[in-house]
Amino acid sequence: MFKQTLLAAALIGMSGVALAGHDAKPDANPWSNFALENQLRAMPAGDVTRGQQIHEQMMCNACHGEKGESPSRNYASLNGQTTDYTIKMMLDYRDGRRWEDYKQAEIMVKIAQAMDDQQIADVAAFYASNPVTTWSYSQALSPEDHAHADRLVRKGDVNRMITPCASCHGMHGEGNSVTPALAGQVPEYFVRTMKAYQGHHRNNDVNAGMSQFTHDLTDAEIDALAQYYASLNRKP
Ligand code: HEC
């Protein structure tokens, strides 16, 4: 009950937060690989059924959909996401590592601050248990744009020091541990978060890896990659 009251307060306070200006950003040291591994190992085991209950009681479903398949262009899809990545995001929001300087991330900061480790592990298990869906509003790319995006994904670009996305995110965008699944992600969210890495508003990635890979991408390339992944149906 206490947690729900907090959440309601957070949701009601949302517009107030925007008007009143930002709360102070909590201090949090950037992750080292070692610290992150230890933290993930120390997390309790998640439970899918409890995760679903939390997803409904804390109204995650209002924004992220019944099973994590975002019903709207504004919110990220969470279904089919790796457990480790979801856990890392919730910890990053909670502890102030993920704090993009705009309203959307602040919602998640407030919500994550109302959750304990067990609840975080439970929702992560729930999202991982739900299969990926293809984002239904993704637009078909022209054959040239598709080929260009496909090349970036599979071969990268040596001249710009862009490592192939697939070498970390998987050939089918399936992700691996703290590297997120990208298949079926909402394109508007994908673009927003790529630009947040590029502009250094999103700083929670270990060793600033994604900031480096987005550094030299053009807006058109980011758009094409977003549509490419949105329509990619992850293979089993
Ligand atoms: C009022 C709408 C809203 C509610 C309720 C909400 N979220 Fe979110 N969530 C968002 C938005 C918006 C983002 C993307 C923020 C951004 O762009 O930085 C997000 C991002 C996330 C992410 C990161 C996704 C990624 O791919 O990095 C996770 C994980 C998440 N939410 C989990 C939850 C959980 C768990 C709950 C319930 C306990 C919840 N959210 C409730 C709006 C919401």
Ligand code: HEC
């Ligand atoms: C060396 C490994 C690596 C490479 C190469 C890489 N990524 Fe990532 N990517 C990651 C990791 C790890 C994260 C999670 C960072 C964090 O914790 O915020 C991530 C996060 C992302 C996210 C955020 C997903 C979400 O749900 O918020 C997107 C989008 C993304 N990468 C797209 C790409 C694209 C497109 C490429 C190729 C141009 C690429 N990545 C190349 C490792 C990589």
